[in-house]
Amino acid sequence: MNRSLLRAAAALALVVPLAAQAADPARLLTYSGVFEDNYTDVVVKPFQATGGNLQFVSGDSSATMLGQLRTQKTDPQLDVVIMDTTTAALACAEGLVEPLTPAMLPVLGQIDPQARAAGGTCGPGVTFDHLVIVYDAKAVTPAPTSLMAMWDPKWKGRIGMDAPPNILGLGLTAVLAHAATGDWKKADPAFEELRKLAPSVQTFQPQPDPYALILNGTLTWGLGWNARGQLYHDRSQGRLGVMLPSEGTIFQINTINLVKGAPHRDEALKFIAYALSAPAQKAFTERMFYAPTNTTAQIDPAAAERTANAADNKAKVIPIDWTEMLKLRDNWNQRWRREVITAGAR
Amino acid sequence: MADTPHLVLEDLCRGFGGTPVVDRINLSVARGKLIALLGPSGCGKTTTLRMVAGLERPDSGRVLVDGRDVTALPSYHRRMGVVFQSYALFPHMTASANIAFGLQMQGVGRADRRRRVAAALAMVGLPNHGNAKPRTLSGGQQQRVALARALAIEPDVLLLDEPLSALDAKLREELRAEMRAIQLRVGATALFVTHDQAEALAMADLVAVMDHGRIAQLGPPDEVFEHPATPFVARFVGRSARFEGQWDAEGIRVGNMLLRTGGAAGQGTAQIFVRPHHISLLGSDTVADNTFEGRVSAVDYLGEVAHVTVQTDAGPAPIEMSTRDGAWRDLRAGTQVRIGWSADSTLWFPA
Amino acid sequence: MRRSTGWLLCAPALAALAIAFVWPMLVLLRMSLNVTDESGVLIPAWSLATYKRLIGDSYNWGMSWDSLVLSATAATAAVLLSYPMALFLFRTHSRWRGLLAVVAVAPLLVSGTARVIGWLVILGDHGLINAVLSFFGLPAVTLINNWAGVRIGLTESVMPYATLALLAGFGRLDPRLEEAASTLGSLPIRTFWRVTLPLTAGAIGAAWLLAFVLSISAFITPHLMGGGRVFVLATEIYDAATQTLDWPAAAALSVYTLMLLFVLGGAKVAISRRSAA
Numbered sequence: 001m002n003r004s005l006l007r008a009a010a011a012l013a014l015v016v017p018l019a020a021q022a023a024d025p026a027r028l029l030t031y032s033g034v035f036e037d038n039y040t041d042v043v044v045k046p047f048q049a050t051g052g053n054l055q056f057v058s059g060d061s062s063a064t065m066l067g068q069l070r071t072q073k074t075d076p077q078l079d080v081v082i083m084d085t086t087t088a089a090l091a092c093a094e095g096l097v098e099p100l101t102p103a104m105l106p107v108l109g110q111i112d113p114q115a116r117a118a119g120g121t122c123g124p125g126v127t128f129d130h131l132v133i134v135y136d137a138k139a140v141t142p143a144p145t146s147l148m149a150m151w152d153p154k155w156k157g158r159i160g161m162d163a164p165p166n167i168l169g170l171g172l173t174a175v176l177a178h179a180a181t182g183d184w185k186k187a188d189p190a191f192e193e194l195r196k197l198a199p200s201v202q203t204f205q206p207q208p209d210p211y212a213l214i215l216n217g218t219l220t221w222g223l224g225w226n227a228r229g230q231l232y233h234d235r236s237q238g239r240l241g242v243m244l245p246s247e248g249t250i251f252q253i254n255t256i257n258l259v260k261g262a263p264h265r266d267e268a269l270k271f272i273a274y275a276l277s278a279p280a281q282k283a284f285t286e287r288m289f290y291a292p293t294n295t296t297a298q299i300d301p302a303a304a305e306r307t308a309n310a311a312d313n314k315a316k317v318i319p320i321d322w323t324e325m326l327k328l329r330d331n332w333n334q335r336w337r338r339e340v341i342t343a344g345a346r
Numbered sequence: 347m348a349d350t351p352h353l354v355l356e357d358l359c360r361g362f363g364g365t366p367v368v369d370r371i372n373l374s375v376a377r378g379k380l381i382a383l384l385g386p387s388g389c390g391k392t393t394t395l396r397m398v399a400g401l402e403r404p405d406s407g408r409v410l411v412d413g414r415d416v417t418a419l420p421s422y423h424r425r426m427g428v429v430f431q432s433y434a435l436f437p438h439m440t441a442s443a444n445i446a447f448g449l450q451m452q453g454v455g456r457a458d459r460r461r462r463v464a465a466a467l468a469m470v471g472l473p474n475h476g477n478a479k480p481r482t483l484s485g486g487q488q489q490r491v492a493l494a495r496a497l498a499i500e501p502d503v504l505l506l507d508e509p510l511s512a513l514d515a516k517l518r519e520e521l522r523a524e525m526r527a528i529q530l531r532v533g534a535t536a537l538f539v540t541h542d543q544a545e546a547l548a549m550a551d552l553v554a555v556m557d558h559g560r561i562a563q564l565g566p567p568d569e570v571f572e573h574p575a576t577p578f579v580a581r582f583v584g585r586s587a588r589f590e591g592q593w594d595a596e597g598i599r600v601g602n603m604l605l606r607t608g609g610a611a612g613q614g615t616a617q618i619f620v621r622p623h624h625i626s627l628l629g630s631d632t633v634a635d636n637t638f639e640g641r642v643s644a645v646d647y648l649g650e651v652a653h654v655t656v657q658t659d660a661g662p663a664p665i666e667m668s669t670r671d672g673a674w675r676d677l678r679a680g681t682q683v684r685i686g687w688s689a690d691s692t693l694w695f696p697a
Numbered sequence: 698m699r700r701s702t703g704w705l706l707c708a709p710a711l712a713a714l715a716i717a718f719v720w721p722m723l724v725l726l727r728m729s730l731n732v733t734d735e736s737g738v739l740i741p742a743w744s745l746a747t748y749k750r751l752i753g754d755s756y757n758w759g760m761s762w763d764s765l766v767l768s769a770t771a772a773t774a775a776v777l778l779s780y781p782m783a784l785f786l787f788r789t790h791s792r793w794r795g796l797l798a799v800v801a802v803a804p805l806l807v808s809g810t811a812r813v814i815g816w817l818v819i820l821g822d823h824g825l826i827n828a829v830l831s832f833f834g835l836p837a838v839t840l841i842n843n844w845a846g847v848r849i850g851l852t853e854s855v856m857p858y859a860t861l862a863l864l865a866g867f868g869r870l871d872p873r874l875e876e877a878a879s880t881l882g883s884l885p886i887r888t889f890w891r892v893t894l895p896l897t898a899g900a901i902g903a904a905w906l907l908a909f910v911l912s913i914s915a916f917i918t919p920h921l922m923g924g925g926r927v928f929v930l931a932t933e934i935y936d937a938a939t940q941t942l943d944w945p946a947a948a949a950l951s952v953y954t955l956m957l958l959f960v961l962g963g964a965k966v967a968i969s970r971r972s973a974a
Contacts, residue, residue: 063939070739070944086737090942093738157822163925165940202822203842204925218821326736329941334756341926346839401876421879434877437869438895447891448881499881 025055026264026271029065030082030254032058034231034288042283047274053264054080054271062087069096069259076261079268082126082275085118085253086167086322092122097257100124104269107276107294115253115293118322123257126275127227127290130249130308130317131171134224134232136214137241147175147245150221151197158220159197160206160213163341164333168223169204170325171250173332178318179247185328191339198344214240225252230289230306248318251308254290350413352377352535353398353503358407360393368393369559371407375552380529380536382546385556386582391539392507394556398537399505400424411502422451427496427534431508433488435480441467441491442476448499466494469528486517493525497532504529504536510545518542522549543583547571555579577617577695586619587663590697598694600660606635608690615697622653622666624691627673627683634686638663642681645674656685722955729948737942747945751953757933761953764929767844767919768912771851775859775908776901778852783863784893788872798864802857809854809917816850816922817841842924850918855908862907866900899969906965910958930954 030039040056047054059065062084069081069091081088081097091097099121102108108116108124115125133147139158140149150159162168176190177183206213210222211232229242256275262268274280281292285299291307292299304310308317351374360368368390375381383391396402398409400421408417416424427448435444442463449459467473470490480488489509496504509525510518526549529536540546546553547567554564555578563575574580581588591600593613598605605618628634640658652674654665663685667674677683732742751757779801786798804812819825820840827837840846870893878888916931923932930950937947 061939063942066942067939087942090737090739093736161925165936202924205920205923207921323736329737333941337756337928345926346843346924399876399880401879421876422882422884424880425882426880428877428880430873430877432871432873434871434873436874436877436892436896447878447883451882451884451887495881505880 023053024264025053026079026262026267027055027057027077028080028082028271029057029059029068029078032060034228038231038288039284042287043275043280046280046283047271050274052271052274053267059083066091066096070094076259076263078259079262079264080256080271081259082254082256084167085125085255086326088122088255088257089120089322089326091257092120096260097122098260098262100258100272105273105276107273110278110294110296111276112293112295114251114319115255118251118253119255119257123255123272124276125253125293126256126281127254127284128293128308129225129227129252129254129290130244130313131168131175131252132224132226132229132249133243133245134210134214134222134229135241135243136217136220137239139220140241143241144243145246147172147179147247150200151193153200155220156200157202157346159201160203160210160219160222161197161201162206162210162223163204163336165329166205167252168225169336170329170332171252171320172223173336174250174320174325175245175248175318184250184318184320185324187328187332187335191335194336194340195343198340199346201344202346204341204344211240226306226308227288227290244313244316246316248316249308249313250318250320253293351375352379352412353537354408354410354413355394355398356408356410358394358397358409359405360390360397360402361405366559368397368404371556371559371561373554373561373564375535375537377535378530378533379551380526380538380549381552381554382538382540382550383554383556384540384543384546384583386541389556390559391541391556395505395507395537395539398503399426399428425499425502426505427499427501427503428505429489429492429496429507429509431511433480433492433512435488435492435495437480440477440479441472441483441494444480444491445495445498448495452499462498466498467491469497469531470494471524485513486521489513489521493528497528497534501534504534506536506538508539508541511540511542518545525549547583553583555583557582572621574619574693577619580619580693580695585622585664586693587622587625587661587665589618589620589660591616591618591660603636603638603660605692606689607692607694608688612694612696616694617697619693619695620663620687620691622664624687625663625665625685626687627654627665627667627677628686630684632686635689636692637684637686639682639684642677642679642683644679645677647674656683658685725948725951728944729952731945731948733943733945739942739944747949751946751949760928760933761930764913764931765957767848767851767927767929768909770848771855771912772859772905772908774848774852775856776863776905779856779859779863779904780897780901783860783867784897786860787864787867787870801860804853805857810921812854813850813918813921816846816853820846820849841922843926844923846922846924847919847927850922851912851915854915854918855911858911859904859908862904863897863900866903867897869899870896899972902965902968906961909961913954913958 036056036058044054044056057078065081065083066087068078072078073096088097100108100123111124115128118125135144164170173187173190174184176193177185177187180189202219206219206222210219210224211228213219214222215232215236226242229240232240233242256272258268258272276294278294278297281294281297282299284290285292285297285307286303289303289306291309299309308314353375355371355373358368358371359366371394373381383394385391393402397404400419404417408415410416436447439447445463445466446459449462454462463476467476470493472487472490475483475487480491483491510521513521522545538550550567552564553567553570555562555570557578563570563579570579571584574583580586589600591598591605593611593616596604597607598616598618600618628637638658638660640656640663642654643657643662644655646653647669650669651666652669654667654674654677656663656665665685729747730743732740732744732746734740782801786794786801817824822837822839822841826840830837840849874892874896875888878892883891914931916935919927919929919932920935934947934950937943937950
């Protein structure tokens with residue numbers, strides 16, 4: 001009923017230009033695949049049910065989303081974008097997205113300080129995720145608790161390791177560095193460990209992703225993100241194991257941003273407020289195990305247990321300053337290539 | 347020695363997809379002789395040559411050179427000098443290199459090779475063209491280089507596959523005389539494939555007329571021309587006036603005319619052939635064994651001779667007359683004439 | 698008059714070329730003059746800083762060299778493997794010729810990704826080849842996620858193009874020439890070296906160049922079969938464009954690759970001019 005009304009309105013919009021503003025939906029750009037499926041179900045659709053007018057646009061990676069923003073700089077077609085904080089920082093610095101203030105967005109007051117900080121002056125974090133080790137639970141028993149389990153020579157040729165510039169590779173380096181020196185930026189000991197692991201690595205670029213390669217038996221170990229790991233864990237009836245290593249982990253934060261010059265600015269702000277609200281955050285966390293950034297969201301304990309927000313997990317998160325990380329990235333990237341990948345030649 | 351033929355083809359057969367293309371060819375060629383395989387396209391003459399060259403395998407039959415069976419030998423062990431229709435000169439080599447190629451394959455030393463290449467070039471009248479690439483040479487020059495290349499290896503047998511067909515008429519006549527002279531000088535036994543009867547008659551010691559994969563007639567050029575063994579040969583070699591008639595006791599009746607023939611009489615239907623140079627225009631009081639009335643339908647002036655076509659009741663008759671006395675000038679289309687020829691020059695075949 | 702008609706007839710093609718090639722190239726050139734600051738922010742500029750940075754890094758020279766060697770290897774292998782096949786296709790009178798030609802170029806009809814997945818099944822650590830080796834008690838070989846895998850995959854992916862280029866170039870090869878050589882006493886192997894090979898040298902050159910150009914610009918194969926161990930110009934450009942978001946660097950590397958190809962193309966033209974003269 002509602003939909004046919006919308007359609008009628010859309011048809012009318014073609015005839016009456018003034019009505020177009022009202023009927024044309026705001027556009028949200030973010031990850032396709034499982035993210036799109038679940039986010040549409042538990043966040044976008046309920047928003048539409050409250051009268052919100054929003055269309056989902058599938059993006060590939062944060063990088064390609066930034067590419068879209070850059071090419072549309074003079075004529076934006078998008079309104080809201082959810083992307084990785086490191087990429088969003090560039091968008092913010094390049095003036096592609098707008099600064100957001102509590103005056104514009106009262107819900108900011110409920111947002112976790114770390115999520116606020118992740119966005120700088122621009123959009124705040126909307127999901128927390130963290131780096132995990134994913135493994136074949138059939139092959140690795142008992143369930144491992146430390147990263148070092150992968151260093152066992154019996155896993156030679158069974159490890160997939162997304163090397164930098166992928167954030168997973170940078171994150172692992174930081175975790176190893178932190179474990180060895182207490183400072184995630186002092187990476188020499190981390191590289192020493194990685195060189196020892198390198199000969200066991202089958203691929204430094206698991207394609208299409210480590211979850212699939214573990215589930216089809218090509219790999220036993222890989223680096224992954226908790227939310228997806230948990231999702232595939234459930235889908236595979238536990239075949240895919242997810243470990244938060246005792247050495248620690250790092251956050252991956254997606255921030256939600258208002259595109260500068262957004263053609264549907266008001267609707268976009270409405271959606272951002274909704275996406276950051278406790279009900280939306282609760283629904284998405286319980287569906288896909290991204291930890292909420294709204295501190296007032298009341299998460300079902302069974303789901304909360306499996307997110308970064310669980311007390312045990314939170315204690316293991318190493319605070320990373322991504323601006324610092326981006327400065328180190330080139331150097332680490334080169335060191336991976338020259339020291340780690342060469343040591344893992346095959 | 348004179349009794350052993352140099353090149354012998356024995357019951358040679360070859361078919362493609364069930365159709366016989368060469369059907370039991372038997373030939374024997376004496377040393378130093380040039381034999382022409384003459385026939386229309388598709389008669390199997392080129393396939394025969396390719397089997398002699400070793401480029402194609404016969405289905406059955408043998409090829410012998412000096413009494414030795416070479417049927418199983420691949421072409422590169424046969425020592426046959428082949429001149430191809432398209433010449434097949436190596437485009438990336440100079441004329442000298444083309445000629446030297448075969449010598450190199452035989453392991454002839456550098457100095458000796460150079461000498462023999464120069465001799466071959468001189469023999470074909472191109473002493474100064476050794477460094478030219480084939481595509482900078484004219485058609486006639488390419489043909490000469492191809493001949494020099496084939497002869498330089500001092501082949502057992504020289505095989506010429508329509509070597510003149512790509513040249514214009516005047517050059518063709520010049521070159522055929524030249525080729526014949528060279529062949530006689532080096533004393534090569536040669537097999538020459540052509541569809542041009544003038545070429546075959548002018549150059550060959552023996553002509554084998556081929557029809558549908560078989561030899562229709564084998565003999566010296568004049569015999570083939572004057573005494574064709576079959577109607578096919580009579581039709582294919584040279585031009586003729588052609589009539590059809592019925593034998594009776596006196597001769598062959600063609601309409602209400604009677605034709606007399608030399609030799610034995612026959613019976614039933616007969617095909618009659620008369621060569622144009624045997625037919626004369628008769629004055630009103632001249633007699634001949636056989637005479638027809640008719641009207642001139644065409645006069646083609648060719649220089650030394652004129653070709654006159656006379657339409658008779660029995661069909662058209664081509665006549666060849668000398669232009670020396672100027673009598674041809676009196677003939678116009680429609681002129682009423684009487685033509686005649688001797689009984690001896692009246693060829694006939696039972697139909 | 699004639700001239701202007703000729704130009705007019707060419708106009709649509711020239712316009713298409715301008716839109717599809719020249720304009721993007723200019724955009725690329727412009728992008729390469731911008732700069733990326735140390736935190737990754739793209740700053741509009743007219744600067745050669747990006748070029749200076751790339752040229753100054755010895756790593757890029759090694760990577761560029763690896764790209765050239767890989768492409769040359771794949772092109773050479775592809776031509777060596779396609780040559781006998783193309784020669785057979787060119788000569789055969791079999792009625793299967795058309796079908797065989799289609800089979801030879803059929804890989805072009807399959808997406809690059811699908812072909813790579815096929816290779817993973819064959820070359821994988823537990824793939825077909827290693828299954829056969831282990832059946833005969835032989836040690837396993839590593840043919841995937843390394844340079845060897847990329848060499849194999851790349852060779853296969855450019856082979857159909859090499860085959861087509863060879864077939865197109867065999868026009869000069871008249872079978873009578875090989876027969877002539879044979880009647881002059883040349884054994885088949887010598888005929889091949891002295892006649893067939895020189896006459897097809899132009900086709901080989903053209904096919905090699907095409908295979909090389911396609912190899913150096915190939916991205917999917919090194920990306921999917923290299924296991925993150927193979928760094929070549931195409932993967933570097935991809936990483937700069939989509940991972941580190943250093944667009945000026947991606948553009949500058951593309952311009953560099955393009956220059957390499959122009960130099961090669963020019964060399965080929967010069968060589969064929971000289972051999973034709």
